[in-house]
Amino acid sequence: MKSTHTPTMKDVAARAGVSLGTVSKVINHIPVGEKNREKVNLAIKELGYKVNTYARGLKTQETKMIALIVPDTTNPFYARFTQYVEKKLYEKGYKLILCCANGIPEKEIGYLNLASQNKADGIIALTYTDVSSFIPAQIPIVSFDRYFENHPVPLVASDNFQGGFQGTKKLWELGCRRPVFIRFRSKFSSETDKRLEGYVAACKELNLPSDCLDLTDPPDIDASLKAYLEDHKDSRGKLTLDGIFANTDHQAYHAMKILNQMGYRIPEDVQILGFDGIRKYGIDDSALYVSSMCQPVEDLAYLCVEILLKKKEGGVVPSLSLLPVTYEYGGTTRQSNTPMQAYGASNEQQCKHLGI
Amino acid sequence: MKSTHTPTMKDVAARAGVSLGTVSKVINHIPVGEKNREKVNLAIKELGYKVNTYARGLKTQETKMIALIVPDTTNPFYARFTQYVEKKLYEKGYKLILCCANGIPEKEIGYLNLASQNKADGIIALTYTDVSSFIPAQIPIVSFDRYFENHPVPLVASDNFQGGFQGTKKLWELGCRRPVFIRFRSKFSSETDKRLEGYVAACKELNLPSDCLDLTDPPDIDASLKAYLEDHKDSRGKLTLDGIFANTDHQAYHAMKILNQMGYRIPEDVQILGFDGIRKYGIDDSALYVSSMCQPVEDLAYLCVEILLKKKEGGVVPSLSLLPVTYEYGGTTRQSNTPMQAYGASNEQQCKHLGI
DNA sequence: TTTTAAATATGAAACGTTTCATTTATTTGT
DNA sequence: ACAAATAAATGAAACGTTTCATATTTAAAA
Numbered sequence: 001m002k003s004t005h006t007p008t009m010k011d012v013a014a015r016a017g018v019s020l021g022t023v024s025k026v027i028n029h030i031p032v033g034e035k036n037r038e039k040v041n042l043a044i045k046e047l048g049y050k051v052n053t054y055a056r057g058l059k060t061q062e063t064k065m066i067a068l069i070v071p072d073t074t075n076p077f078y079a080r081f082t083q084y085v086e087k088k089l090y091e092k093g094y095k096l097i098l099c100c101a102n103g104i105p106e107k108e109i110g111y112l113n114l115a116s117q118n119k120a121d122g123i124i125a126l127t128y129t130d131v132s133s134f135i136p137a138q139i140p141i142v143s144f145d146r147y148f149e150n151h152p153v154p155l156v157a158s159d160n161f162q163g164g165f166q167g168t169k170k171l172w173e174l175g176c177r178r179p180v181f182i183r184f185r186s187k188f189s190s191e192t193d194k195r196l197e198g199y200v201a202a203c204k205e206l207n208l209p210s211d212c213l214d215l216t217d218p219p220d221i222d223a224s225l226k227a228y229l230e231d232h233k234d235s236r237g238k239l240t241l242d243g244i245f246a247n248t249d250h251q252a253y254h255a256m257k258i259l260n261q262m263g264y265r266i267p268e269d270v271q272i273l274g275f276d277g278i279r280k281y282g283i284d285d286s287a288l289y290v291s292s293m294c295q296p297v298e299d300l301a302y303l304c305v306e307i308l309l310k311k312k313e314g315g316v317v318p319s320l321s322l323l324p325v326t327y328e329y330g331g332t333t334r335q336s337n338t339p340m341q342a343y344g345a346s347n348e349q350q351c352k353h354l355g356i
Numbered sequence: 357m358k359s360t361h362t363p364t365m366k367d368v369a370a371r372a373g374v375s376l377g378t379v380s381k382v383i384n385h386i387p388v389g390e391k392n393r394e395k396v397n398l399a400i401k402e403l404g405y406k407v408n409t410y411a412r413g414l415k416t417q418e419t420k421m422i423a424l425i426v427p428d429t430t431n432p433f434y435a436r437f438t439q440y441v442e443k444k445l446y447e448k449g450y451k452l453i454l455c456c457a458n459g460i461p462e463k464e465i466g467y468l469n470l471a472s473q474n475k476a477d478g479i480i481a482l483t484y485t486d487v488s489s490f491i492p493a494q495i496p497i498v499s500f501d502r503y504f505e506n507h508p509v510p511l512v513a514s515d516n517f518q519g520g521f522q523g524t525k526k527l528w529e530l531g532c533r534r535p536v537f538i539r540f541r542s543k544f545s546s547e548t549d550k551r552l553e554g555y556v557a558a559c560k561e562l563n564l565p566s567d568c569l570d571l572t573d574p575p576d577i578d579a580s581l582k583a584y585l586e587d588h589k590d591s592r593g594k595l596t597l598d599g600i601f602a603n604t605d606h607q608a609y610h611a612m613k614i615l616n617q618m619g620y621r622i623p624e625d626v627q628i629l630g631f632d633g634i635r636k637y638g639i640d641d642s643a644l645y646v647s648s649m650c651q652p653v654e655d656l657a658y659l660c661v662e663i664l665l666k667k668k669e670g671g672v673v674p675s676l677s678l679l680p681v682t683y684e685y686g687g688t689t690r691q692s693n694t695p696m697q698a699y700g701a702s703n704e705q706q707c708k709h710l711g712i
Numbered sequence: 713t714t715t716t717a718a719a720t721a722t723g724a725a726a727c728g729t730t731t732c733a734t735t736t737a738t739t740t741g742t
Numbered sequence: 743a744c745a746a747a748t749a750a751a752t753g754a755a756a757c758g759t760t761t762c763a764t765a766t767t768t769a770a771a772a
Contacts, residue, residue: 378750
């Protein structure tokens with residue numbers, strides 16, 4: 001009695017009265033005599049046959065799965081990135097294996113190996129820790145924002161340098177003359193470090209001082225900000241700075257909070273510009289509400305997928321792809337009636353930044 | 357020349373000078389002579405051998421993957437749920453296949469079938485559309501919040517009835533005497549509908565009117581709220597209601613916004629209580645800031661995983677598991693110095709709600 | 713018709729594991 | 743030192759596909 005037995009291709013073949021090969025062809029949409037195709041399809045339906053992915057994978061060596069490594073889905077930016085990656089993969093017939101690394105290096109490394117174990121066809125890595133030396137060779141992998149030393153991994157990112165540069169120019173255009181850049185100093189070199197470089201480059205071009213504050217780790221982020229602001233008051237209590245360019249929207253939000261607490265008006269006393277554009281993509285009105293240099297999350301996600309799949313097919317892909325960021329007004333900068341200008345860094349600076 | 361050939365168990369066996377079976381045992385941590393184990397491990401290292409998941413899966417019929425279907429990872433609640441599911445699965449040696457259904461029924465159905473195709477060992481479904489009739493039989497599946505008609509799918513959810521009940525009592529304790537419940541009327545029956553039932557039950561017990569406003573779809577959510585409030589003013593412009601119990605934190609936030617716009621004070625004029633507890637789990641201070649009946653997201657996620665895996669092992673699992681929600685002060689209700697009481701619905705009401 | 717060419721269908725082999733009935737080596741008891 | 747008992751290692755078979763060389767059918771040409 002084989003009642004409790006998942007039907008296999010052999011069962012289908014028997015029922016339809018054809019050979020195994022014919023069934024296989026029908027399943028894989030390879031042309032086959034019309035009569036047979038119908039017989040096979042009928043048998044499949046009657047038996048409720050489902051292809052066994054393992055048996056197939058064993059032959060084809062394809063899983064149709066892509067692993068995505070992110071630090072934390074709870075972060076709106078990553079959540080959105082994940083969502084778009086999944087969407088694109090789905091359209092292309094792939095499934096997403098999600099890894100929330102949460103800063104656990106072994107976890108990141110484990111998922112990096114998924115492809116070598118035939119559990120995934122490729123990896124999109126937005127790693128947090130330094131896993132350069134664990135990048136498996138010979139497998140399709142794309143990195144978002146992180147630069148892996150000594151490993152030729154295609155990198156996709158926003159044009160952080162341009163973002164930093166243009167944001168600074170925009171602040172200047174809106175009247176800011178004493179900006180300060182605030183950020184965490186990241187432990188590992190990341191594409192996002194270029195934001196500061198862009199800021200510095202623009203300040204130089206504008207003959208502005210390029211102050212920068214390195215925030216300390218949470219939970220003291222507010223404290224270090226406050227201390228910095230107290231240090232930058234004149235005798236009348238007026239701030240000697242008039243603009244804050246924050247490395248992320250989140251940091252911008254903190255700055256906003258502190259300034260409010262200290263009684264300064266935004267944007268009248270101090271303008272604030274963030275980076276990421278979380279608000280634009282926020283699911284509800286409660287999300288961050290700051291002016292921001294906005295990353296094209298959707299396009300970034302799509303590009304990662306496209307490059308990864310192309311690489312998987314053996315195609316030649318760019319080792320670096322930078323997508324432009326855009327200025328989005330969010331209430332913490334002065335209103336301006338002139339549209340955003342497409343500021344560009346000078347050729348010289350651009351070259352220096354690209355290292356060419 | 358076999359230089360460009362992924363090493364297989366056979367290669368390892370040859371190199372170590374042992375049989376295939378021995379290699380298999382070493383890999384699966386089945387006791388084996390010490391000398392041989394060392395030889396095999398050495399060979400594995402030297403060759404860089406990785407087990408081929410497909411070949412293994414073909415034999416074992418296990419994928420060590422679980423699919424999670426959520427409507428949208430961009431929603432902080434789902435994002436957090438996803439994160440915890442992934443964490444628990446990882447601990448148990450499973451990987452997560454993520455489906456952001458985004459309201460696309462075919463997508464949900466496709467992922468529901470993943471298990472029958474041997475791509476996943478089980479499914480955790482937080483579906484948006486009505487997919488009752490597509491639930492595959494015989495495969496491990498757990499539902500979060502959604503009730504599938506005619507299908508004995510284990511359901512995990514917050515105790516929404518108790519939450520509605522206790523929240524109402526809490527509002528009353530804080531002085532509210534004219535509450536109104538606001539919500540979207542959901543298209544498909546969901547466990548969350550019980551929040552309203554709990555509210556109604558509590559109102560009855562407290563001899564309060566149990567007003568309820570069904571919000572219209574976005575983007576008119578604000579409009580319908582505003583209209584309702586305008587309708588509930590007395591001649592002097594004072595509101596005839598003094599408390600809003602919102603079905604979700606998000607709706608509570610909208611209520612907060614409108615009330616602010618209309619010049620009412622919170623919580624002095626109107627108290628607001630939300631449901632979900634997003635703020636408590638928010639990654640930054642910009643998240644919703646309302647008093648809320650807080651769902652134990654972490655425990656809910658863990659429970660889903662545990663029940664799923666138990667079911668997969670053939671264990672007997674509860675068909676319904678409800679976890680308690682807790683009141684969290686968030687600024688939109690009056691301060692109270694009495695700790696939250698563990699209010700319970702009366703026995704009679706409890707029975708009615710459970711249908712027993 | 714018969715021959716030839718084109719189109720289809722066939723089924724054995726292979727993919728890389730796990731499993732299990734056997735065989736071989738080791739230990740124990742006398 | 744020998745038999746019996748126990749432990750360890752072996753390798754063929756099986757998992758359910760895909761593939762490809764071969765066989766069969768069908769259609770076209772002579």
